[in-house]
Amino acid sequence: MSSYVFGLSAALLGNIVIGTGQCMQKYGLNRLQREYENTRALHLEGGGGGSHSSTGASSSMYATAVDIRARGASVSQGSGGQGSPAAASPAKRPDGPRPRYTSTAWVCGLLLNYAGELFGNSVALSYLSASAVAPLGIVSVVVSVALASRFLGERITAQQRYGFGVISLGVFCVLLVAPRRSAAADAVQFVEVVAQSGVLRVFAGLYVAQAVLISLIRRGHRSLLMYVLVAAIFGSMNVMASKMLTMFVRLKLAFTGIPNPADVAFYGATGAATARPLVLGLTLPQVLAAACMALSVVGQESFRQQALGRYSAMEFQPVFFATYNVVATLTGLLLFRELDGLAHAAVFFSVFALGIGMVVYGSRFLQKARAVELPSHIRLHTGHMRPMGHHTKSQ
Known part of the structure; x- marks a missing residue:
């Protein structure tokens, strides 16, 4: 029984580390995206004269000291006339965010994923059956969602909390009948x-x-x-x-x-x-x-x-x-x-199918697509919107 508890603990800790790594990777990707949006906004401001795009407005909330200095430099160079270096050789506009492997946070998150697999799940597999370790991978998803809610500003909805409960019950069913030998x-x-x-x-x-x-x-x-x-x-x-x-x-x-x-x-x-x-x-x-x-x-x-x-x-x-x-x-x-006879096999596969079905059903609630909530000063009112290039019948 002590080996079963040790293996279970190793799998749980390993998936907590993996979930933390997944959240760090998401944080790194978010930073790369914000950096790209800021750089793109600077290029639009520098190349478009007095016009400003909605992208620049929406990304200005992410401006840092580095962004402000870069913005000031681009403005000062742009005001230097046609003989300025900026006018002579404008910087190339980025086509997209930098590769993910250039983000320290993303790389650290990837290393945490591998560490959790190697020192958590791999160790657990030497004490437990694969039928007990594999379903515990959902723990990493739950941890990632919880950490994203705490540190990345993602909101956990009532539907997601319901999904957490269903998943927990499904994993408990699998662990209840998983071979412990x-x-x-x-x-x-x-x-x-x-x-x-x-x-x-x-x-x-x-x-x-x-x-x-x-x-x-x-x-x-x-x-x-x-x-x-x-x-x-x-x-x-x-x-x-x-x-x-x-x-x-x-x-x-x-x-x-x-x-x-x-x-x-x-x-x-x-x-x-x-x-x-x-x-x-x-x-x-x-x-x-x-x-x-x-x-x-x-x-x-x-x-x-x-x-x-x-x-x-x-x-x-x-x-x-x-x-x-x-x-x-x-x-x-x-x-x-690892199964002890036909009776154990029949009970195991019946409860295992039920548990996995509950996990799959609950996981759908963790990934419900949510509409993006814009700040109050730039919310769009669909009732006042008209398609461009079209006129109403009254016109």
């Missing part, structure tokens, strides 16, 4: 299970499936389901590789008198005695697991961002979360055989 309690049993599960065949099959799906996407067969499947399979591969790598490390530290469990699982008892380290004391199976983790993280994030560029978060996130949990749970149970 610790695979590390019996080192020999875990090694035998991994050795007999055909893990190499499973990963080979997943890589073939990924190659087919990615090829179809590149040929133009783009749909929400295609992006979701690719990102979910990459996520499940990361879960399996993380669980095996952390379990092998834990077993090696706990049972120093036995050969490396990773080598025993892949080479057998005889071949494990002759296996030699390749990189930093890691043998070939451990290096392959680490490489698979890195590739899976990069692949999942890449296709997730591509999907979010084509579809709204409202469309993508609930479908991705449900698909990822189903794929990760099924592959984890297939490889590590």
